[in-house]
Structure formats: structure tokens, C-alpha cells
Amino acid sequence: MTVRVQFLGSGSAFSDGGRANAAIHITAPGVSLLLDCGGSALPAIKKQIDPKAIDAIAVTHLHGDHFGGIPFLAIEQHFTGRKKPLVVGGPPSLEQRLRAEEQALYPDFFGPTTLGFPLNTVVLGAQPTALGGARVTALPVRHIRLAEPHGLRVEVAGKLIAYSGDARWTEELAAVAKGADLFICEATFFERDDPSHISYRQVMAHRKEFEAKRIVLTHLGAETLAHLSEVELEYSTDGMQIEI
Ligand SMILES: [Zn+2]
Numbered sequence: 001m002t003v004r005v006q007f008l009g010s011g012s013a014f015s016d017g018g019r020a021n022a023a024i025h026i027t028a029p030g031v032s033l034l035l036d037c038g039g040s041a042l043p044a045i046k047k048q049i050d051p052k053a054i055d056a057i058a059v060t061h062l063h064g065d066h067f068g069g070i071p072f073l074a075i076e077q078h079f080t081g082r083k084k085p086l087v088v089g090g091p092p093s094l095e096q097r098l099r100a101e102e103q104a105l106y107p108d109f110f111g112p113t114t115l116g117f118p119l120n121t122v123v124l125g126a127q128p129t130a131l132g133g134a135r136v137t138a139l140p141v142r143h144i145r146l147a148e149p150h151g152l153r154v155e156v157a158g159k160l161i162a163y164s165g166d167a168r169w170t171e172e173l174a175a176v177a178k179g180a181d182l183f184i185c186e187a188t189f190f191e192r193d194d195p196s197h198i199s200y201r202q203v204m205a206h207r208k209e210f211e212a213k214r215i216v217l218t219h220l221g222a223e224t225l226a227h228l229s230e231v232e233l234e235y236s237t238d239g240m241q242i243e244i
Contacts, residue, residue, distance in 0.1 A: 003159045005184075005241070005243075006048060007024055007240045007241075008048050009040065009044040011065075011220065021044075022037075031055075033057070035060070035163050036059060036067065038064065038067070041073065042069050054086070056131045060164075062097045071101055071105050071110070083116065085119070088121050092148060138152055138153075139151050139152075140172060141173050142168050142172060144166075149165055151173060162182070168194065168196055169202045178212075180210075182244050183212035183214070185198065188220070190223045217235040
């Protein structure tokens with residue numbers, strides 16, 4: 001069965017190159033799952049798909065460019081008549097941080113009975129969780145501790161999609177990617193040795209250790225974009241679709 005992966009937002013935190021924040025839509029028959037929903041995700045989503053099609057969101061970590069767009073999506077869905085639930089899975093503090101964000105942005109809107117559909121959260125972890133028609137596992141990676149960083153392993157229609165979120169190179173990141181049909185890996189930097197992000201050079205150096213059939217780079221920052229002509233791996237652009 002074919003699984004479609006659409007990169008709605010492929011940019012870094014600072015939207016280098018005008019790219020939108022992280023938002024990756026996975027679809028298959030009975031499956032509609034968004035991986036991350038960054039602050040600028042809503043316009044990126046609406047350019048490519050009907051937001052109503054999104055059944056669930058899996059959040060890698062609690063940085064604004066990965067989960068900051070959820071309140072905007074929720075309000076848009078409310079005012080366009082959504083009734084079906086939207087489930088958001090993510091790190092342990094997701095519920096607290098998402099509710100704080102809602103109250104900071106629209107305290108007049110987000111209340112216990114305001115939203116016209118259920119917006120529920122669930123904690124993702126090492127045991128698979130049913131989410132948006134897929135089975136999602138979240139494994140810890142090294143990034144910024146306060147953001148509770150995780151990489152995701154998404155089982156969908158017999159395929160395994162792994163996603164780094166934001167992470168520097170460690171064995172834990174290799175465990176996220178292991179055996180994946182598709183490993184979506186961040187490449188904020190091209191060759192800079194950063195304590196929080198893996199670089200393209202490091203992805204290449206550890207390519208075999210990932211044991212992934214296919215690697216597509218995303219979360220491309222200014223340094224990586226400046227070196228795109230040297231990049232030998234597949235890399236995403238906003239709106240790009242692939243099938244696995
Ligand atoms: Zn981050």
C-alpha cells in the first residue's frame with residue numbers, strides 16, 4: 001500500500017529561504033497524521049491541503065517552530081465547522097505548554113466549552129500509540145532538554161517512517177531511524193558542529209548507522225541552503241510530495 005508524505009513546511013525555526021516551520025503530512029487509506037505543526041504551519045497547510053483532513057498531530061518537541069501553530073489551526077478549524085476530534089500527541093509537558101500557549105495568544109477564545117470540537121492531548125513514548133490511523137512511538141533524542149526532544153517512529157500501512165525532530169547526532173538518533181523505509185532527518189546546518197542540531201556532514205558520516213532505506217532532509221537552515229548544490233541526499237521543499 002502506498003503511503004504519501006507531503007512536506008508542507010520544510011524550514012528551520014527562522015524560516016530561512018522563506019520556508020515554513022515544520023509540518024509534514026502523512027496519508028494512506030484511513031490515515032491522516034501531521035508530524036509537527038510549527039508557528040507558521042497554518043498558511044503552509046492551507047496552501048497544500050484542506051486542514052479538515054488532519055485527524056491527529058504528533059509533536060516531536062516543545063519548541064515554537066514545531067508546535068506553535070496548533071492554536072491557529074484549532075481556531076481555523078473551529079470557525080470552518082470542524083466537529084471531529086483533533087488529537088495531539090507529544091512529550092509529557094505538551095498538555096501544559098499547549099494550554100499555556102492558547103491562553104497567552106487567545107484567552108478570550110480558548111475556554112473549556114468554546115471550541116466546537118474536542119482538542120485532546122496524549123503523551124507519546126516508547127510504547128506505540130494509535131494516532132491518526134498510524135502507530136506512533138517517540139524515543140528521546142538530544143536537543144534542548146527543556147523542549148523534551150523526541151524522534152518519532154510512525155508505522156503506517158506496513159511502512160515505517162522515522163523523523164528526527166530536532167536532534168544532534170547520538171546513538172539515540174540512530175535508534176529512531178533504525179530500519180525505517182523513510183528517515184526524515186533535520187539538517188539545520190551544513191557542516192557546523194552544533195550542540196543541538198545534526199549537520200548534513202554528520203548525516204553523511206553516520207548514514208550507514210541509521211540503517212534507513214531512504215533519507216530525506218528537512219528543517220533546512222541558511223547554512224544548508226547556501227550549500228544545496230553540494231547536498232547528495234534528497235532534501236525537501238515546501239509542498240514536496242513523495243510516496244513510499
Ligand atoms: Zn528545536
